[in-house]
Amino acid sequence: xxxxxxTEFLDLVEDKFGLATVQEIIDQTELSTGGSYTAxxxxxxxxxxxxxxxxxxxTSISIDDLLKVYAEHFFGVLVESYPQLIESYKDxxxxxxxxxxxIHIEVRKIYSDAELPSFETLEKTNNKxxxxxxxxxxxxxxxxxxxxxxxxxxxxxxxxxVEKIKDDGTEVKFSITKNE
Ligand code: HEM
Numbered sequence: 001x002x003x004x005x006x007t008e009f010l011d012l013v014e015d016k017f018g019l020a021t022v023q024e025i026i027d028q029t030e031l032s033t034g035g036s037y038t039a040x041x042x043x044x045x046x047x048x049x050x051x052x053x054x055x056x057x058x059t060s061i062s063i064d065d066l067l068k069v070y071a072e073h074f075f076g077v078l079v080e081s082y083p084q085l086i087e088s089y090k091d092x093x094x095x096x097x098x099x100x101x102x103i104h105i106e107v108r109k110i111y112s113d114a115e116l117p118s119f120e121t122l123e124k125t126n127n128k129x130x131x132x133x134x135x136x137x138x139x140x141x142x143x144x145x146x147x148x149x150x151x152x153x154x155x156x157x158x159x160x161x162v163e164k165i166k167d168d169g170t171e172v173k174f175s176i177t178k179n180e
Pocket of ligand 1: 096146
C-alpha cells in the first residue's frame with residue numbers, strides 16, 4: 001500500500017482525534033516502520049488494517065465507517081494531486097465507469113507497485129451504473145466514500161446500494177443511481 005494512504009490517514013486521525021490518539025494506535029499496532037511513513041514509500045497493507053482496528057476499538061466507530069470518512073478526505077488529496085485526471089470528466093457516471101480502464105491505469109504508470117482493486121461494469125446508462133468491486137483488501141467502504149465524493153464534485157448526488165457477494169467483502173456489488 002502506498003505511503004500516501006498512511007500519511008494522509010494519520011494526518012486525519014490527528015485532526016479528528018488528536019496526536020495522543022495517533023500515538024496510541026501506533027503503539028498498539030505492530031509496525032515495521034514504528035509509525036513513520038513517507039508518502040512515496042510502500043508498506044504492508046496489514047499495517048493499515050492494524051491501525052484501523054486499533055482506531056475502531058478506541059473510538060467504537062466501525063472500520064467500514066472509518067474507511068468511508070477517510071475516503072471522503074482522500075478524495076480531496078487525489079483532486080489536489082491529479083487534477084487533470086479528474087478534470088477530463090464531465091459526468092460522475094462516466095468517471096466512475098472509467099476507474100478500471102483509465103484512472104487506475106494512469107495510477108499504475110506513476111506507481112508500478114500500487115495495490116488497486118478491479119471494477120467490472122455490469123450495466124451502465126446515463127443515470128445508472130452497476131459495478132463489481134474485487135480486491136483482497138476488502139476496502140469497498142473506501143470505494144463507497146470516493147464514489148459519494150465523485151458525485152459531490154459534479155454537484156450531483158447518488159443513491160448507492162452496496163451488496164456483499166462474498167462475506168469477507170473481497171467481492172462487492174455497487175448499484176449506483178444518480179439522483180439529480
Ligand atoms: C486505491 C489513486 C479514484 C477506488 C487507490 C490508491 C491510489 C489511487 C494511489 C492506493 C494504491 C496503493 O495504496 O497501493 C486514485 C486516483 C483517482 C482514484 C489518482 C482519481 C483521480 C478512485 C475512485 C474510486 C477508487 C473514484 C471509486 C470507487 C479505490 C479503492 C482503493 C483505491 C477502493 C483501495 C484499494 C483496494 O480496494 O484494493 N487509488 N484513485 N479510486 N482506489 Fe483509487
